[in-house]
Amino acid sequence: MTATAEEPRAQQEPQEPQGNPRKRRAILDAAGTVFLRDGFTRAGIDAIAAEAKVSKQTVYNHFGDKERLFMAMTDDVQDRTVAHVMELMDRDFPDPSKLAGPEDLRAALLQLAGEWIRVVYTGPLVALRKLVDAESEHHPYLQQRWFTNGPSRTMPRLNRLLSALARAGLLDVPAEVLDVPDLLAYQLTAMAGSAVRRIEPGADFEAEFQRRVAQGVDFFLRAYAPR
Amino acid sequence: MTATAEEPRAQQEPQEPQGNPRKRRAILDAAGTVFLRDGFTRAGIDAIAAEAKVSKQTVYNHFGDKERLFMAMTDDVQDRTVAHVMELMDRDFPDPSKLAGPEDLRAALLQLAGEWIRVVYTGPLVALRKLVDAESEHHPYLQQRWFTNGPSRTMPRLNRLLSALARAGLLDVPAEVLDVPDLLAYQLTAMAGSAVRRIEPGADFEAEFQRRVAQGVDFFLRAYAPR
DNA sequence: AATCTCTTGGACTGTTGAGTCTAAAAATAT
DNA sequence: ATATTTTTAGACTCAACAGTCCAAGAGATT
Structure with missing residues (x-):
């Protein structure tokens, strides 16, 4: 896909869940591991890609850039935690x-x-x-x-x-x-x-x-x- | 560091070659400004040196490396804060x-x-x-x-x-x-x-x-x- | 089979930043 | 005045890393 100057990227594009969901999942998990281990600045996209056993470009295909990857990972962890806490309260x-x-x-x-x-x-x-x-x-x-x-x-x-x-x-x-x-x-x-x-x-x-x-x-x- | 030079420090440090105390003070202040503004990783020694109106090498002469500079700055801010709090309690x-x-x-x-x-x-x-x-x-x-x-x-x-x-x-x-x-x-x-x-x-x-x-x-x- | 999308690995660009080195100038001490 | 220490500016090395580009390949869909 050649998105050169010919195709101006649509601005406020909401969200495209492109790509294989299993890769996406692997990348999110890897991002969790590496970001939490190394911190935002120190964490490298290469390290995350390696951890997810995925190529660097795939990370960019799915999440665009480092900042959005970080946010997606954060949302993901929080969603799981909220679900966990809600379940706890239902139970106890x-x-x-x-x-x-x-x-x-x-x-x-x-x-x-x-x-x-x-x-x-x-x-x-x-x-x-x-x-x-x-x-x-x-x-x-x-x-x-x-x-x-x-x-x-x-x-x-x-x-x-x-x-x-x-x-x-x-x-x-x-x-x-x-x-x-x-x-x-x-x-x-x-x-x-x-x-x-x-x-x-x-x-x-x-x-x-x-x-x-x-x-x-x-x-x-x-x-x-x-x- | 402030007046209390030989106080109980968590770890012993080889005494750095002491330079001009006014430069040292300026570097500590600049480190406070820049580290607090940019965070540890993002903060650059060059930026700190510039802020302190001092050459980069002088920073290294005084503090050895980034990490020790950060610690010295932290100690300094804490010492001032503790003094402030103690004074408050004496007064009120x-x-x-x-x-x-x-x-x-x-x-x-x-x-x-x-x-x-x-x-x-x-x-x-x-x-x-x-x-x-x-x-x-x-x-x-x-x-x-x-x-x-x-x-x-x-x-x-x-x-x-x-x-x-x-x-x-x-x-x-x-x-x-x-x-x-x-x-x-x-x-x-x-x-x-x-x-x-x-x-x-x-x-x-x-x-x-x-x-x-x-x-x-x-x-x-x-x-x-x-x- | 033909097509379309996603993935891959690796090369490539450009930037940033830690820490070193040097030779000269300034300050400080003797 | 002389010796010693400190400071300076800037060039320099080396490494890491975000993000791009590309050409080949894997997977599905039709």
Whole structure:
């Protein structure tokens, strides 16, 4: 295909899912591996092509340039993560009517917050978040995109769940808090999350993880458990 | 580096051939400007030399290579920030005996947390933190160094202050919390801090800042205000 | 079989940037 | 004044890397 000066590329062309979807998948996976390993600037298209066992030109056929490849990879990882988190919540949604006492409530929050934080604040998603954060100085829309595709889809869900506990009388949350979108969900996860990120390498991660999540949940309960 | 030359540094470095301290200062400032503007990989030594109005070779005479220059700049910014925060706390330390009622306490915490978060979670320090975070995948000791030179110097101070309020009966903090180093200080600052970082560009920053700090402080007080 | 699209590998361009080298000039010390 | 250290400008090496071009081939579709 000779797209020389004769054929002016159509400007705002939305998106063409051209090419073999299996190659596309392989490239996205490889991009995840290499970008997360090397960072945006250091990562080379050649390395990604090699990792995907695909020729360099194929990468360009599918994704146009490095920046769009990065965005496609980010969207992909976030979509999978959001799906994972939603599934978690479907499975472990604590039914307010089934929680007998305060200990049940604490156990349910520990379970839910623990799973949430494990997915969102450990593993590859944290590294990807760092990358987006670092690049956001140069591509400001990345930050926006991250929130739109990620937290803004999952946080309302968690918030609705916690609000239900409040409505059921299991949590005593003031109206000012309930009125702020997603605030309650952030209050449950933010502190434990940032604490988990501070776990020192070399420490017993699993034990430290449990301890810090519990500290976060207990702080949350101390504020909102009815007494 | 600043006044504290022989302080506990994470790793020992062969003393570089000292040159003119004013050049050194100029290079550090320029490195701050350029690294924070362009990121580690994108930043060029030539650009830094130009910004410092110094020849490239002089940069190498003083700092050896890019990585060590980056570390020296990071240490420098952190040292200044720590000094700033310490000064803030000397000035606005709320004397427990002078706090008449709950409203006084809330006002004092708002002031203290607000100033703290303004210094630590806005401005150049946040950008620098992002850089360190991004580079920490490739230079793991950077993360360690950041905590050693920064938070591990300031957080105990804030924590001592809050513990004093607890001892004076103005806060009702359980022993499990008081026993964990710096936990109380993180509980006051972490949530408001991460909320401030999520302020959308285009919003009225100052108003949003005050609102979110207040939400954090009220969360904290709801957990620990005696009732 | 003929056609159309996608893929391949490799060569090629142009740029950028880290780090070195050098010889001369400036500053500093003795 | 002389010796030592530091600075300077610029040329230079070497490597990496984004993105392009091309000609041959693999795969499907008709």
